[in-house]
Structure formats: structure tokens, C-alpha cells
Amino acid sequence: MNNPPPSAAVLVIGNEILSGRTRDANVQTIGAALAEIGIRLREVRVVEDRQDAIVDAVNALRARYDHVFTSGGIGPTHDDITTDCIAAAFAREVRHDAEAVRRLTAYYGEREATEVRLRMARVPLGATLIDNPVSAAPGFTLENVHVLPGVPRILAAMLPNVIATLPGGPPIVSRTVTAWIRESDIANELAAVQADYPALDLGSYPFMREGRFGTSLVVRGGDEPAVTAAAAAVAAFLAARGAEFEPPLA
């Protein structure tokens, strides 16, 4: 019960996130899905579409975490360099995968399965395909690195196909208590609850809504009864204070 949960990192390959053009959605999708199977997302990096940046990040993260998920850069255009970068990070060759070629040809038809489109069948030697139920072009897993596309809807459809292959653990659960009180008014009580439950994470997130200050108090961990008890302790001190709050929600 006290073993730390398996760890993961996400590497987002995307100039469009860094430029501010697009707000990333994939980190949230992956973080939530991993929590459900008891894997803890511990780090995210977003890097430019540059070989040195991608290779360095892949090698740093795959050494440090049990799993690495990448997002972006596996399409057919000149800026899609992720596959070659993963291969470089592992010092593997890239080749057209026969099964991936078959899937792309079935999807586009013989005539439209052009050389450019079949670039999406290139994977590093030794990789396992990740099924893409939306647009055929597969992702792949190489050792502990899982390579997914950047389009959020396609990533979300493919993610269950890789997650199903990972050893599971007890889910990481959370309870949120939303209180209409400033966090500085309850800092000492919060610290006391955290001290009572050192194996859990007790987070305090201030917000402003409709011109009022409030705080979301989030208890998180792998031991569900303890999470429930800690959230009840938070609710109890809020009630003792006479604070307005919404009861713990999963």
C-alpha cells in the first residue's frame, strides 16, 4: 500500500503551444487518465520542434520516469520530426512498418495512399503500434516511451489503447471541498490536516469567481478511505469556522 505509484512524464512537442497560439489540452487528458489507473504524472515538458530539444528531453524523461508519453509531431509534413527524434534518442533505425502501411492503405485506398501519407507508417525498429481508431495513422510504444499525435481528439481516442497495456494500480482518487474563504484564513488548519495525513497531498487553490475570493481544497492519494477522512477533516474545520462551503466532491 505504501509503495509509491508508478510515475510518468508528458513531453509535448509543439511550437504552437509555446507561441501562445494554442492552449494545450493533452496534458489534462493524459494526467486524468493516468490517475484512474494509479499512475502519477510527475512532470511535463513542452519543447520546440527541434531535434536537439526533443532528443534531450526524451532521454532525460525516459531515464527518470516509468513512462513517457509524447504528444505531437507524427504527421506527414516537414515539421513532423518526432519519430526520427525518438529513433535518434534510442539509436534505432526507422523503417516503414508493414502493418502500419496496411492500415494506412486500407484507410486511404490504394490510389490515395501516397508516399507522403505512408511517411506516417515509419516507426523505429522494435516499436509496437498504438491503434488509431480515428484516422488510421498509428502511434507507437518503444520501451517506456509512448508516442501519440497532437490533435486532442485523436490523442484522446488513442490513449485508452496504450493505457490498457500498462500494469495497473489502485486509482489515485481526490476529493475537492470548495470554500468561500481566503486561503490565508485557513492556512494553519490546512497544515494541521496535511500533518495528520502525510501520505496524501492536500492542495489549496485560491480562485476569484463573481468578484468573490474562494479556495478549492483538494485531497489526493491512493488510499481512498484516508482521502475521504482527510476531506471530512477539512469540512469539519470549515464548519467550525462558520465558513460557507460545498461538501467534498469526488
Next chain:
Amino acid sequence: MNNPPPSAAVLVIGNEILSGRTRDANVQTIGAALAEIGIRLREVRVVEDRQDAIVDAVNALRARYDHVFTSGGIGPTHDDITTDCIAAAFAREVRHDAEAVRRLTAYYGEREATEVRLRMARVPLGATLIDNPVSAAPGFTLENVHVLPGVPRILAAMLPNVIATLPGGPPIVSRTVTAWIRESDIANELAAVQADYPALDLGSYPFMREGRFGTSLVVRGGDEPAVTAAAAAVAAFLAARGAEFEPPLA
């Protein structure tokens, strides 16, 4: 003209982003604001609220980039450890800043400026305050590291106060052409335009909308006439193809 623009990184300190509970908004705010003053956001990291993770990331990023912006962890509760981590990264002491104490006392009133709240006046020695027009608690700049809160609305209000202090450059501009065509149909033409404008970034971002596939083609760089010309070249090959597209937009 050909000097690379100043570089920046963002470090998001936030278990709530990693757990999937919250979708980050601050990276987009910072990336877009930096582009306007000609600073290029080149890397983002999101780490847990743990001292070793934060200190390591701060030291890695401040050595590598001209500017580092941090988001999160400067409130008054037990999980707000960013200030102490920045101080540890620079081997500086932390003390209550007299001006920050004055601002917090003026904001909360003498009676309500509790010891817990005045924790938000603690900054590393030698730091310069960043004004917070929303809720008084300041951020701070220490050398090339700019420390901001995690609440998106407050961060957005404070960001101009630090950006105004940075040496400016020509803005990084972009033009987007949205085309109702699959990127695999235009990969070769795109690569040719990229080759004609090697100093610019030409990104290709597929999307699905209303059941149709399309591609956003984004040209980006510091040389506005070149960006405009490259976007026109993209529009020209789309027109020659008979593809449906929306003309270049800033």
C-alpha cells in the same frame, strides 16, 4: 535582423495541472505576451510542489534561457514553497520585504494582516517586487527569474508589470491560413515554402471540425514582410490546388 530573439522558459509549479484537475492557462498568456515584445518562449516545464523538483528545474532553465517565468506556489499555505525554492536555487536568504509588508498591511488592514498573510511578503534577498494590482501580494524578480502566482487572472494582471522592464525587440508575428485540406495533400508544397524562408517557422496543424479534416498553416517570425510573403505563397499554392481556404489572418 538575424540575431536570434531573446529566449524564455516557463516553469509551472502545480500538482493540480499534473493531476488533470486543472487545465493550465498561464503558458498561453505568457507565450503570447512574450511574442509581442519579441521574446521567444522556448520551453515549458510543469513540476510537482516538491523542493528538489522545483530547484532543479529553476537552475536548469535559468542557465539555459534569457528569462524564466514561474507560475504558482507563492500563496500563504503549506503547499506554497516556491519562494523558498527560488532562494535555495540562488543560495540566498529569505526575509520579509518592508515594502511588501506595507502593501499587504494596506490591503488587508492592520487587524487582518496576520502572520500567515505576511508570509506573502517574504522574498529572497536582492529580489525586486512585481506589482500585484488585484490582491496586493507581490511577485518578484531575482536576476533573470520572474516569480508570479498561479491564479490566471492575477498572473495576467501582473505580467505587464514585469514585461515592461524587459528589453524589447521586434515583435514575433504570425499569419494563419486555414485550409479545408488534409496536410498530407500539401506536405511537399509546404516543405518548399519552408525551404524558401528558412528563417521563418512554418507550422502545419491538422484539425477536425464538424466532421471535416482541415489544416491550420501558421507562418511565424520576426521579419514581418517575410512572414506576409510566405503566407501569400501558402495561399497561392492552395489556390492553385483549388483548395477551399480562408485568407491569411494575423
